[in-house]
Structure formats: structure tokens, C-alpha cells
Amino acid sequence: MFKHLLLLNTAFYHLVFLTWHFYVNWSNFFFGTILITAGGLLNATCGNVPELVIALFALHKEKMEILKWSLLGSILSNLLLVLGSSLLCGGLANTGKERPLDRRQADVSIGLLMLGVLCHILPLLSKYTTSTGDSTGSVLVLSRLCAIVMLIAYFGGLVFQLKTHRQFFVQEESSQSSSSSNSDDEGTNNSVIGSASTVIWLIGMTVVIAVLSNYVITTIEEASDALGIPVRFISIILLPVVGNAAEHAGAIIFAFKNKIDITLGIALGSATQILLLVVPVILIVSWVNGIPMDLDLNLVETGSLVMTVFTTAFTLQDGKWHYLKGFNLTLCYIVIAVCFFTIKAIPTPKKHMPEMLGLESN
Numbered sequence: 001m002f003k004h005l006l007l008l009n010t011a012f013y014h015l016v017f018l019t020w021h022f023y024v025n026w027s028n029f030f031f032g033t034i035l036i037t038a039g040g041l042l043n044a045t046c047g048n049v050p051e052l053v054i055a056l057f058a059l060h061k062e063k064m065e066i067l068k069w070s071l072l073g074s075i076l077s078n079l080l081l082v083l084g085s086s087l088l089c090g091g092l093a094n095t096g097k098e099r100p101l102d103r104r105q106a107d108v109s110i111g112l113l114m115l116g117v118l119c120h121i122l123p124l125l126s127k128y129t130t131s132t133g134d135s136t137g138s139v140l141v142l143s144r145l146c147a148i149v150m151l152i153a154y155f156g157g158l159v160f161q162l163k164t165h166r167q168f169f170v171q172e173e174s175s176q177s178s179s180s181s182n183s184d185d186e187g188t189n190n191s192v193i194g195s196a197s198t199v200i201w202l203i204g205m206t207v208v209i210a211v212l213s214n215y216v217i218t219t220i221e222e223a224s225d226a227l228g229i230p231v232r233f234i235s236i237i238l239l240p241v242v243g244n245a246a247e248h249a250g251a252i253i254f255a256f257k258n259k260i261d262i263t264l265g266i267a268l269g270s271a272t273q274i275l276l277l278v279v280p281v282i283l284i285v286s287w288v289n290g291i292p293m294d295l296d297l298n299l300v301e302t303g304s305l306v307m308t309v310f311t312t313a314f315t316l317q318d319g320k321w322h323y324l325k326g327f328n329l330t331l332c333y334i335v336i337a338v339c340f341f342t343i344k345a346i347p348t349p350k351k352h353m354p355e356m357l358g359l360e361s362n
Helices: 002-033 036-060 064-093 103-129 132-164 167-179 182-189 195-227 231-243 245-256 260-288 299-316 323-342
Strands: none
Touching: 036 064, 036 195, 036 231, 036 260, 064 231, 064 245, 064 260, 064 299, 064 323, 103 132, 103 260, 103 299, 132 260, 195 231, 231 245, 231 323, 245 260, 299 323
């Protein structure tokens, strides 16, 4: 028991340490030479490397529930905890002020997230509305088609933001760049190490993160039994919090500096990337390897995802931000965390949707 707990604790600790250095070194080298929109995307990509590695190891070990839970938890963490705590801390640093945010960037991300939510709702509904013998096959086929659609949508969003409609995001970026101090610019543009050393360093850290992720996936169930904490809670709450530690710190720092558009790029960009890029890629990899994986997250998980995206959308709809909005998002995350901690076992309903609604035909 103590062996499993020690391995899990050690892996968690070093994952936090390494993901932070992974994030900082990559960001420091490239951030000063790209647009703020692309900068948020790049920061999100760096922060999502641990989640991708963990997901690949879970897929290799065919621990599909842990795989789905960890990816779901990363989305919930970015939209509620990372964004919420950033708005909260940044708002408290600017008490009494209501500041604008980049509405265009938020609208693009929310629209893509809505599509991702739809692609997760439909397989869930399909499971309850098809006959017992056909439900598994139809859900699998629908999930694979939805994965392809999500990939197309994600790259379409990139083309929209970085190519065809790039001018929509230039004004906000240039104004923020001109308002920053010269010392900040110099500190941003001067990387600690060169390009070749950066690439080698990042590859090395990726390998170490992969080894630690393997320890996490291997010991998570034993540690859950030893601690009496549900695997669902560890996978959805604890594991993503560790994986998002670097993004979390970076988003808060930018919010303190009143660079909220970069914070949005990190939080929304990371959640969008997980939902519309990482999830479909993992599903397609499982498809190629003959491992059945679908987009059915079950009722509570799907409901949490839907409400998280809608809550975030309503929070950002007016184009303004203050600390109360961040406070509300953070509280929503706490409620979801308590939910997954208290519900230790959620049995899969055996009834189909018509029977559950009392519409079974005679």
C-alpha cells in the first residue's frame, strides 16, 4: 500500500516540477516572436503535453475510464479553475474596475467548445435510443465520425484565427503590446537557452514526463483503494490539477498584469485543444490499434461538461470581466469536485431512454 502511495506522490510532485519547466522554457523562447493569439495557443499546447502523454499511456493499458476522466478533468479544470482563479486574482488586483476582454477570441473558442459538447451528447443519447444489440456498434461509429468532424473544426478555427481573419485579432494584440513596458519586452524576448538546446531540453523532459505518467497510470487504482478516494475523483480532479499547474500559474500571472486576452488564450485555448484535438486524436489512435473507444462519458460526466461550457459562455458573453465572475467559476469547479468525490460508484443504467421516460410501447 505504502509503495503505491509513494510512487503516486513522487510522480505527482515531479510532474508538477517538470511541466512547469517544460512550459517556461518553451514559452520564454518563442513567446516574444509571435502574436498574442498564437502565444496563447502555444502556451496551451505546451501545457497539454502531459495530458496527451498520460492519455496515450492509459490507452496503451486500455484503461478507458481513466483516459476519458483525465481528459474531461483537464477541460473542466481549464474552463472553471484556471480561468476562474485567474479572473478572481486579476479582478482583486484591480478592485473597483470592470475591464474589457477580447470578445472575438472568446466567441470563437466557445463556438468550437459547443460543437465538441454536441459531439459528446449525441453518442450518449444514441446509447439510450438504439436497441440493445446495436447500441455499442452505433455509438462507436458515431463517435469516430464525430472525432473526424472535431478535428476538421479545430483546424478550421486555427485557419480562421491565424490566417483568414487574423486582422480581427491584431488590434487588441497591438494595443496590449504597446502598453507593456520595455523591460517586460526584453525579459520576454531573451530566452534562457538557445534554439537547439531548447529542443533537446524539451524532448528530454517529455521522455521523463512519459515515465512519470506511466507510474501514475499504473498506481492510480491501488492508491485509490488505499486512500479510500474514488478513482473518478483522482482522474477528473487531482490528475488534471497537477497537469495544469504550469498553465494555471501562467494564466494568473497574465491576469495580474491585466493581459486578460493571453489568459483567455491559455484557458479557452487549452480546453478547446483538449476537446477538439487531443480527444479525437486519441480516439483515432485507438481506432487504428483496434481498441474500442467512444465519446460516451456517461450521464454525470457529460452533464458536467455541458454545464461547464454553458457557464463559461454566459460568463464571457458581455465582453467584461471582474473578480466576481472568477469567483463564480471557481465555486462551480468546487461543486463538481465535491460531486465526483461523494459519488464513488455510478452504475450504468440498464434501461433505455424510452423506458426511463415511461414511453415503452406495448
